[in-house]
Amino acid sequence: MEIQSFTISNELLNEIHHQAAQVVDQLYDSVKIEQMSQVICKFYQKLNENLTVNSFSNLTDNVVNQLIRYIETRLLGPMYNSIHDQIVNENEQQDLSLETHISSLNRIKLIDLQLKVDLDNPEIGDLLEKSISHLIEMGSKKSPLQKLDSIVNCSKTIIRMLQIDSTNHISADELLPALIYVIIKANPATIKSDIKFIEQFSYSNHLMSGESGYYFTNLCCALIFIENLDGQSLNLPGKKFLPNN
The missing domain is CATH 1.20.1050.80 (VPS9 domain)
Structure with missing residues (x-):
């Protein structure tokens, strides 16, 4: 995944896609907003752990924001309505x-x-x-x-x-x-x-x-x-x- 001049590694991208797929399934299984919110928050907590690992710790705030924007679109876009x-x-x-x-x-x-x-x-x-x-x-x-x-x-x-x-x-x-x-x-x-x-x-x-x-x-x-x-x-x-x- 290309974000500005920084390339997100396949390792991180594959992990994000894997987690995102699980989150989407959980969102569809959730009935209440509070349950959906908890699913998203847990995902972001795990993502934050990934982003603080040494191999990913050199991501700038701007790159992280673009990554979150990409993830939000992937996770919440189909279910927004x-x-x-x-x-x-x-x-x-x-x-x-x-x-x-x-x-x-x-x-x-x-x-x-x-x-x-x-x-x-x-x-x-x-x-x-x-x-x-x-x-x-x-x-x-x-x-x-x-x-x-x-x-x-x-x-x-x-x-x-x-x-x-x-x-x-x-x-x-x-x-x-x-x-x-x-x-x-x-x-x-x-x-x-x-x-x-x-x-x-x-x-x-x-x-x-x-x-x-x-x-x-x-x-x-x-x-x-x-x-x-x-x-x-x-x-x-x-x-x-x-x-x-």
């Missing part, structure tokens, strides 16, 4: 409740979130729309890494947007309110389900470190804030906060 449908069914009420709640927040402005951004600037407006599109596209992606890519792309686009009116490094204190605003404007229909899919079927290193872990954590924090968001938390009078007033 059934896995995701089950997650969506289990979280349908949460997704609907959050979607309704976010709809009620639609009139919130960036200034309400203590962030000054000139949305009349065409370049800023374009980047805002792109960040919203990236987040909405997450729902159509069919592997954990692809969904994380959408979150990373969304966040990086937001940072580019914020950087237009700033000469300073964009901190989490600025990214978070902007991300909250983008989530409200995007209002992805199955965002709770997508987060659960990522949490249960991702290679754990991607959620605990690196930019994907950082931006995913920010997204989860933004959602928690939104779920608890009301006029009082923004220091807004009730009538101003309600969308129909």
